[in-house]
Amino acid sequence: MRSIVIVTIKEWNIKNYFELKAKYEKEFQFFLFTSVEELTYEAIEKIKPKYIFFPHWSWIIPKTIYEKYECVVFHMTDLPFGRGGSPLQNLIVNEIYDTKISAIRVNNELDSGDIYLKEDLNIAIGSAEEIFINASNITFQKIIPKFLKKDLKATPQEGEVTIFKRRKPFQSNLLEQDNLTINKVYDFVRMLDAEGYPKAFIPFNSLKIEFSEVHKKGDKVIGRFEVIENE
Template identity: 30%
Template sequence: MNITVMCSSPEHPVNAYLEQWADDKRVRHEVDLVRKRSELPGGDILFLVSCSELIKAEHRAMYKHTLVLHASDLPKGRGWSPHIWEIVGGANAITLSLLEAEDRVDSGKIWLKRSIPIEKTDLWYDVNHKLFQTEIDLMNEAVESFGQIKPQPQDANITPTYYERRTPTHSELDPHKSIAEQFDLMRMCDPERYPAWFEHRGQKYKMSLEKVDHEEN
């Protein structure tokens, strides 16, 4: 099979997983990892993973199937960074959906779904590992079961919900609130991409959070 994986940012932490997956799959398939839609070669499957460019019908027509990995239980949680918003809101689990790309964002038929349990002590890198590994699992299943999966329309009885795009302002902490009150936000702030920060006494500060084993105390 001819497979393309598109991930817009080479700095995104999912890339290490995608590169290893591509290397593994090249034993049996032709696999390209691209950053821009202008680089799309065409083929059987196009996987869109953390893709910020709009992939239009003309680009999707170059492939038998164009599939999006989206971390929500669609049709709930369309839009940007749904798993972040849900964990910050107190969720104990997130859902990863593999769906067909359409002109309307996150509206296509569902190929596969997986629930991912999230521990209350998981930090952003723990969640990343669980999410990225599940993305790889769904990509594997889509390739291995190509032609056998029967995509299902999203439940029309459920009203879609949408999340806004995450920006640095969403990582702001309130210095007058306790750590416990803001812990779910703090633990999902990637210190490189979306660091937690606050202002106090006219100065802006950046914070990072990491686990420390008990024996290190």
């Protein structure tokens, strides 16, 4: 029986992993790695998987692993447009709401690997976490099953390369944003509203006000705020 490895830390991916496993366990043997420390050449060698999938993974994948095994990462842009960090936030800042999930083979250069396939993804509404959950559903319910049903061939990326820069926590300051409108405030707050991301904030003396759970209601943006110590 062929083996499949999923490497992820996000709870929504872990949930989808178990649903995928239940559906295909008669055809494949599944293994789940949920930490950087687990991902070693020795551990992978014992399994000898057909594929290693990395949904929402931000750490370096050892060269010894991706040179020997077929490693697949998923990037939330229509590659080669939007290589680099913080793809969701960079897309929304640039008011690009229709994008792709690109499934690519890992190589030695960030987001430059050959492409197996792409699936549509709309990011016009919803918090970052809601979008990540939707992207996870597409990845586990549409993309990975295509790998399991037939051998997909990856082809080199074509087109002009555009690079995104990874965002820094200080860039979440709402007061530093230019030409704010109701729509831009809505986009800015929601694009940072996910586990592990620095929320949109306004500094206030030794405190800061963080914003989340926003939605638009007429000409207003309504949501949640918390006042915390400014680190």
